[in-house]
Amino acid sequence: MLQKWVGEFGRAQMLHFVLVSLAWTINAMHAMVMIFADRQPPWRCLPTMGCTSASSICEMDSREWEWIGGKGRSIISKWGLICSEAYKVGMVDSMFFVGAFCGAGIFGSLSDSFLGRKGVLQLVCIMNAVVGLATAFSETYWTYLALRLITGFSSGGIGLSSFVLATELIGPSWRGVVAMSVFYFFSTGIMLLSGIAYVAPSLRYLYVFVSLPTFFYLCLVLPFISESPRWYIIRGRTDEAMQVLRLFAKRNGRPVPPGVELASEISNCQELLEPNEQTISHSPNGKASGTLLDVFRYAETRTRMMVMVIVWFGSAIVYYGISLNVVNIGFNLYLSIFLNAVAEMPAFAITAILLKKLGRRIILVGSMLLSGGCCLMAVFLSSQGKAEIGLVVCGMIAIFGMAASYNLIYLYTAELFPTVVRNAALGLASQASHVGAMTAPFAVVLAHFTHAFRL
Template identity: 35%
Template sequence: MNLSESHYYPPMADGAPLLACYNSSESLDSLENQRPAATTIDGTLERYVDGNCRSSQLLQAIFVSLAWAFDAQQTFISVFTDAEPAWHCTAATCPSFGSTPCGLPPGSWAWDFPADASVMSEWSLQCAGSAVVGLPASAYFAGCLIGGLLLSTLADTVLGRKTMLFFSCFTMSLSAALTAVSPNLWAYAAMRFLCGCGRATVGTSSLVLSTEMVGKRWREKVSISSFFCFTLGFLSLPALAYLNRGASWRTLYLWTSIPCFFYSVLIYFWINESPRWLLVRGRRDEAIQALKRMAAANDRNNAITSSFSKLIVEENASDIGVFSAMKMLWEKRWALRRLLATMIVGFGLGLLYYGMPLNVGNLGSDLYLSVTFNALAELPSSLITLFLIGRVNRRSTTVAFATASGAFSFLCVAVTAEPWQMAAELASFFSACTAFGFLLIYCIELFPTCVRNSAIAMLRQAVVLGGVLAPMLVAEGRKRSFISFGVFGVVVCSCGMFVACLPETRGRSMCDTMEEEESKQMMNAS
């Protein structure tokens, strides 16, 4: 920037850097008169986004949150498509007491449903090892891991939140549709991997975009709406699977891919980009246009343009690389410390969060009913999070729920009666869901706008890494319950303790730059 046409002001009282711009023909007196009018990005956005929040604006934010419903469907769809179907003996010499038909003579047994009702029955995987049986689910989570590492920074750098969300939803829907025509297990696993790559940034982009579209007053409520949408998607699965029982597992993939495709089209043509991200990236004119579409009618005038003409953050928009956000997280010791702590906690919660729904088949209860109960457990979890989020500290609450989740997981091993074991499993899953909800909101507040999407994406990658290992533990848990429930408990309790390394963020405003966050840290320390 040409210094003859700009002037730096020292940081404001809250430590936020300002750069007020003026034409070279303006006098110093005019410059001084402009100084009080200049504000931080957060303060200016609060004026137009929160102060004049409209129902259409909230509707857009909630619609963006709906992406979590499709995320949930693709994440847990393998609970039904890859399940081992019921079977029965057809010969008098067939021992009916076995848990699997593996090793029985051909013709002495048969599946209760058509062979194509499940992946396991269509491709005769009843005698396959745990690694092969869990391959499609693990491939999906591996795709989430790889896709997140490659794509997560694009939402913070060159693509933005909206474009990244559209691309992710479109890829997820297309790959889910292609999964329905898989000719064999290896092609099926490959399509699940591709679907995982597309899904990797759905939840992250949706959560960040929806919270940046509204002000502080609505941020927590919009965050919780994402969890409700995830519950909605999770609950729809057992209903769809029950209606699809006896039919091909391929139909279930088509039923979930088509609505996601139309949703991605609506995202592209209807939803606005985050004005906060546009401002941080130096795209002021686009941010102003987005705000004019979002603000109330009486603010669609020169007031918005006037306010933002005095506001440019200290960011060289031309110096934006694909991995610039990750570089900033790596170079700042405080940011790296926060990132590693949240990722460790996320790994423990992810192992249990994804493992428990996959593990319900090992409890011996009805699969449709068990998955429905697990999905319903997310509903009170979201309500509890909504009720507590403005009243309690993030750090202590996350530790408490993570510890409770591990304790109930141990209880699943200790008790043998089926109703009590199912109750302990639901309590463990409920606690993990609540801890995960708090952790996501916590992470939004821990990192500034310029790296927020990348930080949350890395947290979700850690959660997904737990999901990669979960299917194999579940497969082994069919023989020994401690391999699944016991390991879940140990890991989530141990990892949950790392929340103690993080600063408390309750009641804080969101920062936009690394320098602003550091200034706030210094003020808190003093």
Template identity: 30%
Template sequence: MDLEEAFQAVGEFGRHQKRMVIILICLQIYMACQSMLIVLVGAVPEYHVEPVTEGGSVTRGVTFTEDVSSIVTEWHLVEEQAYKVNLAGSLFFAGVLIGNVLFGPLSDKIGRKPVFLTGLFFEVLFGYGTALAPSYEAFALSRLLVGIMNGGMALVCFVLTQEYVGKSYWAMTGTLTNMTFAVGISLFAALGYYVRPWRNLATVANCPGLLLFLLCVTLPESPRWLYSRGHMKQAEDILQDFGVRNGKGRISLKLRRTVSTSAPDASSPGVFQLVTHPILRWRTVVLMYVWYVCSLVYYGLTLNASEDKGNRYLSVAMYGLVELPAYPLCMYFMNKQWAGRRKSMANFLGFAGLSCLLKTIVPVSGFFLSATSLALMGKLMVSAAFNIAYVYTSELYPTVIRNAGLGVCSMSCRVGGILAPFVPSMKSLHASMPFIVFCLSGVSAGCLGLLLPETLNKPIAETLDELSSPIYHRILEPQVHLLEEKHLSDQKGEDSD
């Protein structure tokens, strides 16, 4: 039997898989706290600068008029030192980018579980280093290291939530994963409200990671990865264990070894295939831009919450809670035949850009519409698009190179995250400049995403051979695949020459 038949036999989403997925989904709360940490620990309270006389010399002293504990108040990161707050946020996302590059392809070669556990262990370790940092330099270094481990762990975590279950449940597990991240943002805001000293907040926000690491040690390797690498016996053992724990008894399985399934000693596809393979090259270029825009708009709007007037904790919580309606919406649309993954993602990106454009022309406060409500609407729309992009991308890449593809796309995504903390500061050029950037980015990414093929109710390629097979192409949309087929024929022509 093939892999999908085996999942149907042992249970595509039985009680054992539900327990494993719940553990992985809960990790999103921990990751949300780490991603949003700088929003509260880098809060800038009201202050004024006045001359201070010390030893006959006059210096400029900073007096904070608001009772706030943050790295700004501890190390006086104001005026010419203010850039260091945004720099610390960008260093985290730069670290995530490095982690994607280093650990993503590595998990395709040596396995999901060892890379995942290594990244999580060191992220927790360096997270405590953030709370104990004696200086800004040590704090910034710890954020970079936390980001590297986060990038190595988070992507594999998402892939495991997909590969532990049958394909028909991928959209649901992917959506639950991203929805829990939004809940984590709101919980972090509530935590910050009750735990005000920034070092205590960093410590408490890091503690769940230690408990979750102990739970994750018991998780098995991905049976899909084992199958794609030709380790049939190990994959069969894990699937049989799924069947036993799901209450179906010990089911006899015999996975079919296809010619396209890699032997254990064969050289596996790597990141280089994303450039050389004509179909993957085109998909990767489009997806990298889509992920970049999703991250830029998503984190740009979220980090902008700390600059809103009023209660910063409520603002951060609202920017997390507003995402929750996005997930039922995208679940509904992305599973409808008339919408699917492609059209849903493109439309949500377009509407996110339109909301940001309207924010620049609507008054700050209004009876029906306000600038804040439109910014929240933009966050809702880009959250839906981001969620679809995760699920859609995992379906567009074959299993043998899925993590490498997701890693490259996530790398592009982190470039958006690196730039996001600095976009709100573009208000110094013009008040509407940040949202014009968000608008143009969202609309252009939505248009480009329409060039990708639809994957709803279509077969998922396990290997590169299946991706290039004529049968696979005939099942997918012919009109969208004309460009991919042309790239494939051009590549074959170059090889024959």
């Protein structure tokens, strides 16, 4: 239908793609806000005899020093998460990814079942907006931790549902290139977050400013987004799928001729599996259903799933580890985060250009090797006491490599699995990345202590 009648990527798909992908921008704000919420504010000595600029706040009495700008600048100053309590910073960040781990699996399945792609996107955006605003007014550390856990849970479903919803209406010859553009929106969210954090006078205002765009998205953008016709088809609702396709064809200036209709055809999954085996089950009303058990039941898809789980896990450790570790470099935090986001942009363009020439696998392996090599170089520079700018450059190149990897693995994974289990497979792969991301905050805390110990 897309290739012959509707058009594979006309102005209707372009507008729909942009509107859906804006969800990645607000998701980036909710996910990466921890960088600024967790920073350690500067402190100064009070006029006493025992305090100097070289003193350690862990060794001084609390009456000898104070936080510059007050206690409300970050969770560290607000709840005294220093010294023996510093592990709680890594804990709250890890709990965000624990929530994302759970949310990716649950919302991935719901997106393939009765809620649909758009239904899941609406639900998780509502959760993010409400819980994000509640986080701004949390008065205790444990309340804050619980709210960040819930935010992670809802964020785990945003990227997944929006990626599939944005790309399933695009024809096969354009889908790969256009899918590479999704992550421009995530990087843009990080860049905007740097500006928001710069003007936010306190932790409370930071979360208020981050939550407001989600409310705007719910009210001004989501009503104009269409459900995926592919989801309608696997639910046996071909008439509604046809309505969406006719609407898009009309907007593209290519109306579908009378008499052209869709038929539910599920046999396209068959070539992935063993001969004479059924890929999915059919209910009496004609709906097709599939679960992760179907993925692991057959050798071909089982091997693919295991490999992608490892790739997602490794990519997440590096990406979030580098992003969160910016606080330990000593360079301007707002500028560093902004530059890292800028460094991601060329990776998306280069990946899209090379995609057809080199294929998925070579680009994925090359980008991960580049990122890992730069991380090792940063270790060398740090051990030699080199300038901070060298560490920033290594971080930017490493982020460049991981951005190329993340830019590709969503598309790569989606292409490896049939429609009826695509979101479930993406959900499991995304869960693997969240397991990797859970370890990154503790690595950052350990890096801070190791650096302080060397000094």
